[in-house]
Amino acid sequence: MASGSWLSIPKGSHFSLANIPFGIISTPPSVAKHAAVAIGDHVLDLHEFASHQGFAELQDFPPDHLATFSQPTLNDFAALGQDAHARVRRYLQEIFAQESAFPGLLKDNNEVQRASLFRNDEVELHLPMKIGGYTDFFAGKNHAYNCGCIFRDPAKALQPNYLQLPVAYNSRASSVVPSGTHIHRPLGQFLSTPGAVESSFGPCRRLDIELELGALLCKGNKLGEPINVNEAESNIFGFVLLNDWSARDIQAWEAVPLGPFNAKTFATSISPWIVLKGALEPFHAVGILNETKLHPYLREVRKNNVYDIKLEVELKTSDGETAILSRTNGSNLVYSFAQMIAHHTIGGCPLEVGDLIGSGTISGLEPGTLGSFLEASEGGKRSFDVSSTSQRTFLEDGDCVTIRGWCGEDDSNTVGFGECSGTILPALKPSWLET
């Protein structure tokens, strides 16, 4: 992507012309939620742009397609399919190109700019899709291995099924929240010491993060009809960053035999701008090698089936100290999203537009590359430095965690996700609750 934009886009911006991610905004003039794209430090309001004839030069995009930009979620736009997404994205790149073929529609049109181009601090961001189902996988092999080592002999760190199938659990769609939502430390039951016979009740004492990627779907399948692994990529709308906040003590007490539950459902944060699948095409990469011979339904022809996404986790304490806790890469997955989708539907489970698929925690193997505090603190056994004066084992009240992700080496053409952040607030103790 050689051309720059007539709009000033800072170097290194995640929202270069190579990206064009989609989100849902509201603005002072249009308080009802509607679609937008992010460009540099600006936001193009697609509802306003459409109503000001901004899409006049986009072929084969009838009024009912344009109307999807006025919906309060991106589900209807996503359902138009990847071809439509690609054409809209290319069109918007042309609208913003320095030598735009259609300057009269925005570049040279002050009236349309006033109506539809906002600075990103002028808009409010919302959950970009209506999420009917949220499934969290466990495909970060290094994370699975590191956690296994905390609880078991390293030779048995991974369960016998781990490399044969992408292990997953259904999570709670209602607790997916947009970046910036404050997260109250959850209350719950846990054992205060291992092997205690009575459970304790109170605020979670081992509050954690999980650095993940999320895929949002633009196409589903019918009950009883599995999705083929080599076609599954066409079911994906785009990707976000995802923080699967976790209450480790609550999890340890509740999870046998049915899996994590309240440990996860108090909140899951996602970044607000969906990076379309097409924008990540240049960044396909090979993931963690799986030496197991997979069953045919999981054998993906494409070998570079994950993405080279630089990921970082930053902690900011309530004192204002910041530290990068972790740097790792989105390719640290042993299964691709296509394989997750194929496995999810192999028994006939129906997926739908707007469904969210979490990758599972992404970690490297070394300190400084880990996607959770559980790993960084070796199961809570040792604290790690945040600064010269602060340490952590698990999250403290007032901590703000920000996940960032971006692709590309050329800082004029970075394709990034912006931020997925959340601040931990003290547990809410309703007056009626004795603790």
Next chain:
Amino acid sequence: MAPLKSWLQINAKSHFSLHNIPFGIISTPDTPEPHAAVAIGEYALDLQVFSQQNGFSALSIIQPHQKVFSEPTLNAFAALGRPIHRVVREYLQSVFLDNGPFPDVLEKNEQLRKAALLPLKDCKMHLPMFIHDYTDFYAGLNHAYNVGVLFRGPQNALQPNYKHLPVGYHGRASSVVVSSTPIRRPNGQILTNLAAEKKEPVFSECKKLDIELELGCFVCKPSQLGEPVRIEDAPEHLFGVVLLNDWSARDIQAWEYVPLGPFNAKNFGTTISAWVVLMDALEPFANAGMANDTELLPYLDEKDRKSNYAIDLSVSLTTSSGKTTNIGKTSAKNLLFSFPQMLAHHTIGGCPFNVGDLLGSGTISGESKNEKGCLLEQTDNGKTEITLEGGEKRKFLENGDTVTLTGVCGSEEGALVGFGDCVGRIDPAVQLSF
């Protein structure tokens, strides 16, 4: 109390007596868009037609809200809250009451009767609610114990957490279907030789397809992120109850479920009965449920409130040759935790709820051999067989088998409160080629 009598001919053994008035979503050839109805005897009262033709003229409280009966799900009606559900149900009972206070509304109104009172057999049933999230609990203590014995022996049958909190997992909302939807046998990875050192699963159709006899409860009042529902307030969040069959692929489950719980073993289909029995209709049958010898934390303590219901449950299996066998009978009393307790536990960390969310009770089993709510228990994980009418044997379900769950409260004829059927037929697995 003496059974309420209707001017409408209602069979004395009907589960849809005047004491019930369950709500559902129907469509008909004349009105193909799904919309609300109640069941009474062998009829559905089409609430869209009834409301549009002023059937609610004597009930002022519902006047501003009547559009809810034309919605394709009951969510908007449920969101009006328990006080309105109560009043609407009581009004409809009065409309159908013999020598009741509103004879002109329907009894003497032949035109409205023709338009709105439809034979149930002419109605197509739809999922009664839009389900944002579905959670399946595990509160059937006898089931949990029996299954635990099968896999761990009696000493370690129940996990240490079992009596302290209602253990649950998230189900897959998109795979909840209404009664009569065929269920395809799933394919998946199966470990045929569990004892082998090197675990090499095969890929095949499920060979241990099972049922799970459960109750489902729908939520009618939302809760916000970060705000637990107080146990005292939980009942006002609950709309009504259905039967629920949590079809399970036991072999797929055994291989996949460590450490994150059951997944593909469940998400190929979960069937619910079509008529939602309102909490008020169940109230006369309330009881305390199973005693818990563990002291519960305050957020789960219902004190003396009775939130379990004495529902007689029954499972029957009809083979493809048409022979039907009753394969289990038990009571919904066999639950250790109630729906209010499940909701209080589910929200204690701040998980938000929406109108339409579904809670599954977990498999309900009694203590004796004929009271098991799943085939896993009945056949000791396939070690023994059950014998059906006509001599066929079963360990697990076969293609063409139809399983029917039924449930009913009370034994007094003319006053039964039942759920209708929760039915599913097993269809062969998809033939996959790669």
